[in-house]
Amino acid sequence: MEPWDYTLLGLAVVIFGIWCFSFFLHILSIIYGKWRLHRKVPAVLPDILPGVSILKPIVGVDPNLFENLETFFNMKYPSYELLFCIQDESDAAIMVVQSLINKYPKVDAKLFLGGKKVGVNPKINNMVTGYDAAKFETVLISDSRIKMAEDTLLDMVLTMTEKVGIVHQMPYACTRKGFPSHLEKVYFGTQHAKMYLVSDCLGINCCTGMSCLIRKDVLEKAGGLRQFGQYLAEDYFLSQAFINRGWKVCISSQTARQNCGTYSMTDLHNRLLRWIQLRTSMVPTLILLEPISQCLIIGSLASWASAFLFDSSPLVFFLIHLLAWFLLDYILISIIEHGDLPFSKFDFVVGWLLNEVSYIFLILRSHFNSKIVWRNRTFRLRWGGIIEELHSKQNV
Numbered sequence: 001m002e003p004w005d006y007t008l009l010g011l012a013v014v015i016f017g018i019w020c021f022s023f024f025l026h027i028l029s030i031i032y033g034k035w036r037l038h039r040k041v042p043a044v045l046p047d048i049l050p051g052v053s054i055l056k057p058i059v060g061v062d063p064n065l066f067e068n069l070e071t072f073f074n075m076k077y078p079s080y081e082l083l084f085c086i087q088d089e090s091d092a093a094i095m096v097v098q099s100l101i102n103k104y105p106k107v108d109a110k111l112f113l114g115g116k117k118v119g120v121n122p123k124i125n126n127m128v129t130g131y132d133a134a135k136f137e138t139v140l141i142s143d144s145r146i147k148m149a150e151d152t153l154l155d156m157v158l159t160m161t162e163k164v165g166i167v168h169q170m171p172y173a174c175t176r177k178g179f180p181s182h183l184e185k186v187y188f189g190t191q192h193a194k195m196y197l198v199s200d201c202l203g204i205n206c207c208t209g210m211s212c213l214i215r216k217d218v219l220e221k222a223g224g225l226r227q228f229g230q231y232l233a234e235d236y237f238l239s240q241a242f243i244n245r246g247w248k249v250c251i252s253s254q255t256a257r258q259n260c261g262t263y264s265m266t267d268l269h270n271r272l273l274r275w276i277q278l279r280t281s282m283v284p285t286l287i288l289l290e291p292i293s294q295c296l297i298i299g300s301l302a303s304w305a306s307a308f309l310f311d312s313s314p315l316v317f318f319l320i321h322l323l324a325w326f327l328l329d330y331i332l333i334s335i336i337e338h339g340d341l342p343f344s345k346f347d348f349v350v351g352w353l354l355n356e357v358s359y360i361f362l363i364l365r366s367h368f369n370s371k372i373v374w375r376n377r378t379f380r381l382r383w384g385g386i387i388e389e390l391h392s393k394q395n396v
Helices: 001-035 065-073 094-103 122-133 152-159 179-189 192-201 215-221 234-244 264-284 287-294 295-310 314-337 345-366
Strands: 052-058 081-088 109-113 138-142 164-168 171-173 210-216 248-251 257-258 371-374 377-381 388-393
Touching: 001 138, 001 192, 001 295, 052 122, 052 210, 065 081, 065 171, 081 094, 081 179, 109 122, 122 164, 138 152, 138 287, 152 164, 152 210, 164 179, 164 234, 164 345, 171 179, 171 192, 179 192, 179 248, 179 264, 179 345, 192 248, 192 345, 210 215, 210 234, 215 234, 234 248, 264 314, 264 345, 264 371, 264 377, 287 295, 287 345, 295 314, 295 345, 314 345
Parallel strands: 052 081, 052 138, 081 109, 164 248, 171 257
Antiparallel strands: 138 210, 164 210, 371 377, 377 388
16 A cells, blocks of 8 residues: 555544544433433432522513513522622613512512623623622522523532532523524534533533522632633633532533523524634634534545445445434434424424534634624634623613
8 A cells, every 4th residue: 555545544544433433422412311311309308408599690671581580480499589680770671670579579589780890791790799799608690591490490409419519501492483493492402412411421611601500609719700701701711610629510400491582593593603613712622623523524524434444335324324313313302302392303304404504604604703792792702712892882
């Protein structure tokens, strides 16, 4: 064999090995998801459960805002307080929050207006005053689009054992009308779920701040909430601070049910683009690793490698690869959904194909733009996840 042939042989072996490893991770996510996401709350509960301060940062009025917030007033948990944080004192969300406080006078709920500028992260700035007023040592940060089940807080608290410093929920989505809602479920129930479950199983930092339970005393030793105001992805750096101090970070058995009232394919893609930009700025190795983890890319590469190594048909190999990947994704989302999907198999096929194709273009787009748009505010992203705001939306 010529030297070039040895090079191609080595490349083919590496690619085929990566392909095999990808399917191993896929199967691992299914096994771990079945074990982790199907646990039940134990029949015998501890005599004493810690009180929880729940921070709810809110910006604007979403069509489902009242419905989402009301679920927090009806949780079955002995001791908690609700700390609603709204930065803009003219925000219409104030009336929604106040109406719920009046409707449930027995629930310990407070409203904080104005926030405090401690960095460039608007979410941190919004939450600081509520965080400072929290009376319990266990704090739950929960976005306004999250819809809570009655026993979700109990499940998260019970997951926080002695060595666990943060308990977060794997993002998923509520069932709503229309194909964009189905597409959101397909993404969070397949591609994102696989990455999230495997990362949690292997102890890799994957925490998202949309719903996470935190030990306040540990956070204070890490500099407090203010310390993370310089990052847009404050959840990653906050959880990494816990990991660096020897604490475990893990997911609960219930998913974070996102229930935004306004949703579209464009909104979802813009959101995913922002996440890709943040991930690659914090972990540069993902610039290479994320593309080859995609079904179509690794399938195409493995088809060539298989033809080179085993003289097989690239087309037949690729079609078998697609079918196997598709079936594993369908099994995974069924596990997360705890049964049948709330939409047709045809919708799943279309959503799955659209997601796999569009995500490749989102990865490409992320490498040609260092600007991030979040809630009508524009930031410039620098390596390490540090951001600087370019301009702010003017209130009128």
